[in-house]
Amino acid sequence: xxxxxxxxxxxxxxxxxxxxxxxxxxxxxxxxxxxxxxxxxxxxxxxxxxxxxxxxxxxxxxxxxxxxxxxxxxxxxxxxxxxxxxxxxxxxxxxxxxxxxxxxxxxxxxxxxxxxxxxxxxxxxxxxxxxxxxxxxxxxxxxxxxxxxxxxxxxxxxxxxxxxxxxxxxxxxxxxxxxxxxxxxxxxxxxxxxxxxxxxxxxxxxxxxxxxxxxxxxxxxxxxxxxxxxxxxxxxxxxxxxxxxxxxxxxxxxxxxxxxxxxxxxxxxxxxxxxxxx
Numbered sequence: 596x597x598x599x600x601x602x603x604x605x606x607x608x609x610x611x612x613x614x615x616x617x618x619x620x621x622x623x624x625x626x627x628x629x630x631x632x633x634x635x636x637x638x639x640x641x642x643x644x645x646x647x648x649x650x651x652x653x654x655x656x657x658x659x660x661x662x663x664x665x666x667x668x669x670x671x672x673x674x675x676x677x678x679x680x681x682x683x684x685x686x687x688x689x690x691x692x693x694x695x696x697x698x699x700x701x702x703x704x705x706x707x708x709x710x711x712x713x714x715x716x717x718x719x720x721x722x723x724x725x726x727x728x729x730x731x732x733x734x735x736x737x738x739x740x741x742x743x744x745x746x747x748x749x750x751x752x753x754x755x756x757x758x759x760x761x762x763x764x765x766x767x768x769x770x771x772x773x774x775x776x777x778x779x780x781x782x783x784x785x786x787x788x789x790x791x792x793x794x795x796x797x798x799x800x801x802x803x804x805x806x807x808x809x810x811x812x813x814x815x816x817x818x819x820x821x822x823x824x825x826x827x828x829x830x831x832x833x834x835x836x837x838x839x840x841x842x843x844x845x846x847x848x849x850x851x852x853x854x855x856x857x858x859x860x861x862x863x864x865x866x867x868x869x870x871x872x873x
Contacts, residue, residue, distance in 0.1 A: 709785035712747030772815035
């Protein structure tokens with residue numbers, strides 16, 4: 596029997612270890628969900644390093660087209676096949692076992708919510724905790740944070756397929772910031788919230804797509820902020836200024852600033868829950 600939710604996970608040249616770690620956490624969910632993996636033209640097909648499983652649907656693009664194209668290819672499959680919810684995931688990250696149960700339950704209780712996030716435990720490449728990232732306080736707090744940057748991590752996204760039909764999928768106009776644009780569009784045109792629960796362990800890796808394409812991502816973010824500028828909001832200008840400063844500051848130094856920010860803003864009341872995830 597088909598599950599209500601499908602994980603949406605692009606993969607490009609994943610290591611066997613990263614893929615196994617993530618997939619094992621998805622298969623261990625207390626509420627089952629199918630796993631849709633989009634192989635974005637990997638040199639060695641993902642099918643060669645991933646054991647077949649009834650709950651895994653593997654789609655392969657004939658050439659590398661980038662994460663946005665892979666996401667939209669997977670979304671098209673998920674919508675076409677009648678799933679109710681989409682749960683984003685990235686290769687290398689880990690889900691809490693109750694993630695799908697928690698997010699499905701919230702969406703059932705709040706039928707007007709289009710996009711739901713959660714807190715993430717940000718760790719380094721050795722699994723050491725760095726900080727927690729997410730936004731408490733509901734729609735208003737999320738809106739304030741979105742003037743600056745994403746309000747919660749992309750792999751915590753949980754959204755309705757009906758919302759995709761209403762609001763559209765990922766935009767190809769903002770390379771490496773497709774998640775921020777999607778989140779901001781849902782905030783402007785739909786309903787958004789974030790659970791206080793820590794439901795994902797997110798690995799901050801210097802070799803990640805975001806790290807390798809930091810400048811392009813920040814330029815895209817700046818264009819998004821200008822497109823959605825609220826002229827009467829002083830914090831909107833602060834957010835734009837912060838993006839410009841981020842472009843000018845070396846990545847290692849900005850990473851320390853970012854960790855300090857989330858230690859203050861993202862960690863309130865979270866550590867006890869994080870221990871449950873681990």
